[in-house]
Amino acid sequence: MTASRSVILGLVALPLVYFTAFFLVPLMTVFVASLTDAQQGGMTFSNYARILLDEYHWSVIAVTFRLGILTTLICIVLGYPLAWYLVRIVKWRTWRRICVILLVLPLFTSNIVRSFGWMVLLGRNGLVNETLQAGGLIERPIRFLGTETGILIGLVYILLPFVVLTIGNALAKVDHSLEQASADLGASSASTFWHVTFPLSIPGVVSGSIIVFALAVSAYVTPALLSGGRVTVLAVLVFQQYSSVFNFHYGGALAITLLVFTLLMIAIASLVSRLGAR
Amino acid sequence: MAGADMTLLAIDDISKNFGKHQALCDISLAIESGEFVSLLGPSGCGKTTLLRLIAGFLRADRGTISIAGEDVTGLPPHRRPLNTVFQNYALFPHLTVADNVAYGPRRTGAGKAEASRRAQEALDLVGLGEFGDRYPRQMSGGQQQRVALARAIVNRPKLLLLDEPLSALDLQLRKRMQIELKQLQEKIGIAFVFVTHDQEEAMAMSDRIAVMNAGRIEQVGTGAEIYRRPATRFVAEFIGEASLLPVQRTGNGALTIVPAVEASGRSVAVLRPEHAQIFAGQADASTSCNLLSMEGHVETVASIGGVTNIYVRALGHLVHARRLGLVESGLREGQKVVLGIDPQNLHLLEGPQP
Numbered sequence: 151m152t153a154s155r156s157v158i159l160g161l162v163a164l165p166l167v168y169f170t171a172f173f174l175v176p177l178m179t180v181f182v183a184s185l186t187d188a189q190q191g192g193m194t195f196s197n198y199a200r201i202l203l204d205e206y207h208w209s210v211i212a213v214t215f216r217l218g219i220l221t222t223l224i225c226i227v228l229g230y231p232l233a234w235y236l237v238r239i240v241k242w243r244t245w246r247r248i249c250v251i252l253l254v255l256p257l258f259t260s261n262i263v264r265s266f267g268w269m270v271l272l273g274r275n276g277l278v279n280e281t282l283q284a285g286g287l288i289e290r291p292i293r294f295l296g297t298e299t300g301i302l303i304g305l306v307y308i309l310l311p312f313v314v315l316t317i318g319n320a321l322a323k324v325d326h327s328l329e330q331a332s333a334d335l336g337a338s339s340a341s342t343f344w345h346v347t348f349p350l351s352i353p354g355v356v357s358g359s360i361i362v363f364a365l366a367v368s369a370y371v372t373p374a375l376l377s378g379g380r381v382t383v384l385a386v387l388v389f390q391q392y393s394s395v396f397n398f399h400y401g402g403a404l405a406i407t408l409l410v411f412t413l414l415m416i417a418i419a420s421l422v423s424r425l426g427a428r
Numbered sequence: 429m430a431g432a433d434m435t436l437l438a439i440d441d442i443s444k445n446f447g448k449h450q451a452l453c454d455i456s457l458a459i460e461s462g463e464f465v466s467l468l469g470p471s472g473c474g475k476t477t478l479l480r481l482i483a484g485f486l487r488a489d490r491g492t493i494s495i496a497g498e499d500v501t502g503l504p505p506h507r508r509p510l511n512t513v514f515q516n517y518a519l520f521p522h523l524t525v526a527d528n529v530a531y532g533p534r535r536t537g538a539g540k541a542e543a544s545r546r547a548q549e550a551l552d553l554v555g556l557g558e559f560g561d562r563y564p565r566q567m568s569g570g571q572q573q574r575v576a577l578a579r580a581i582v583n584r585p586k587l588l589l590l591d592e593p594l595s596a597l598d599l600q601l602r603k604r605m606q607i608e609l610k611q612l613q614e615k616i617g618i619a620f621v622f623v624t625h626d627q628e629e630a631m632a633m634s635d636r637i638a639v640m641n642a643g644r645i646e647q648v649g650t651g652a653e654i655y656r657r658p659a660t661r662f663v664a665e666f667i668g669e670a671s672l673l674p675v676q677r678t679g680n681g682a683l684t685i686v687p688a689v690e691a692s693g694r695s696v697a698v699l700r701p702e703h704a705q706i707f708a709g710q711a712d713a714s715t716s717c718n719l720l721s722m723e724g725h726v727e728t729v730a731s732i733g734g735v736t737n738i739y740v741r742a743l744g745h746l747v748h749a750r751r752l753g754l755v756e757s758g759l760r761e762g763q764k765v766v767l768g769i770d771p772q773n774l775h776l777l778e779g780p781q782p
Contacts, residue, residue: 331518333505335532
């Protein structure tokens with residue numbers, strides 16, 4: 151009896167300890183710091199007031215979430231066809247494997263290296279501008295670096311694999327007989343896609359979107375490198391406070407603000423998608 | 429057979445290979461309007477492949493399929509005038525029952541109101557008129573089966589394909605659904621092509637049965653025909669139970685049964701268990717002089733409720749006899765008996781049999 155009781159206790163306690171140590175304590179540390187006054191040390195909302203009552207901070211929040219939303223939308227638009235190709239079109243297994251490896255491989259290389267790569271490509275005399283000029287599409291080089299467009303390109307490139315994998319996973323789970331049933335009932339292939347396959351793949355689209363959105367709004371390296379200091383996002387502000395200014399209280403408040411806004415956006419998105427599914 | 433204009437589905441010389449495996453070989457079959465035809469055979473015989481070819485999910489390597497006189501061999505599934513009830517029902521999980529059933533009319537041009545009116549009609553027909561708002565996952569297997577049926581008949585096709593639709597149901601429900609399905613088929617007058625591996629199901633429901641084996645149709649006929657006069661050894665063994673006895677004609681044309689040791693290369697007589705009579709002694713058997721008789725001994729007596737199966741070893745053959753009711757008194761294992769067979773009840777498969 152005692153043995154089994156201690157086993158049960160262990161089974162309950164272990165996850166509890168795990169979550170407390172790795173998730174709750176770090177989060178609470180940041181949260182408490184954000185509510186502490188930098189000088190006197192008492193509890194205060196002044197760190198949050200400094201953020202939320204200031205126009206500059208709101209503009210940074212706006213840029214951050216604009217980039218997050220656009221990155222997510224573009225990733226879905228680009229990722230869905232790619233996922234479809236991998237799951238539905240490719241019949242040769244080896245080729246599918248090669249494609250997936252090519253897709254995932256960049257994830258194993260450093261973010262910094264990849265962002266630097268885009269700095270080179272997107273520069274005034276970079277490959278992108280040279281190609282566009284040579285093709286006669288533009289007369290003068292477009293400025294990508296230091297603009298939101300440049301950051302957007304970098305974020306989409308880095309986060310695209312996540313949507314392809316989640317959507318591909320959802321597409322692979324759609325029972326083929328449902329599509330056959332749809333065709334049997336008189337629906338063309340396009341009609342079958344819109345009425346059966348796409349609705350059933352929405353869970354994959356939603357989970358992919360949440361991953362990409364969360365990673366995009368909290369991304370630091372890519373915006374920092376591709377902005378050239380001209381565009382500021384929340385994560386860059388947080389980094390400055392923690393690494394240069396050493397103001398953990400104001401920095402913590404920035405981090406919590408980012409977290410709350412992110413959760414709000416995800417909540418709204420899932421509410422909308424649930425209403426849409428009805 | 430009625431005139432050619434009555435033929436609804438004409439399958440001509442269809443062959444289909446999967447790699448090196450020959451799934452179907454020179455299949456020809458004609459089905460009339462309103463007919464209930466079962467494709468019956470063991471798993472892997474090609475019956476489901478044939479159904480998928482008719483539906484258009486597979487393309488034949490050779491041969492043609494016509495429906496109501498129109499060659500549909502090259503048409504995709506959504507342009508074929510037929511519907512299918514899938515084995516796993518394939519109900520759309522993201523749509524309500526009513527929307528599932530209305531899916532066909534909606535995709536084929538009916539307006540929203542018209543589609544839901546027809547869906548309601550089809551649901552009423554299968555007795556699920558009040559369940560339109562539910563989702564498929566909220567329904568039992570039998571109810572899902574009816575939804576699949578309603579969805580398949582809502583477009584009023586001339587031909588309905590059913591791929592082992594009752595196989596997932598338990599025995600009681602399956603028996604009830606067999607009757608309901610047959611009644612529904614007669615009521616709405618749609619021709620059914622029904623794939624099954626259950627011969628009782630095929631016998632109970634079909635106008636005609638096509639018995640398939642190893643990619644070929646062995647015999648097509650009514651249940652009674654294929655039971656009484658099986659065309660091949662496979663049909664004789666697959667449909668019902670039978671003892672296959674090698675036979676020889678004597679000088680005056682009468683049949684005699686050949687002992688097992690001399691069996692190879694002979695014609696074979698099919699003996700159904702209900703036609704094998706058992707007598708306790710030679711005297712009883714000779715009272716009716718027309719009977720072929722064989723001496724033997726009882727090997728097994730097995731009572732399964734309503735009937736008793738008796739296996740008698742005679743001339744080296746194991747002969748299966750069946751009696752209604754519980755075991756007859758006096759029949760014990762090892763007992764010497766005489767088997768009596770009326771030659772009129774024997775069906776002969778001519779020519780040397782393997």
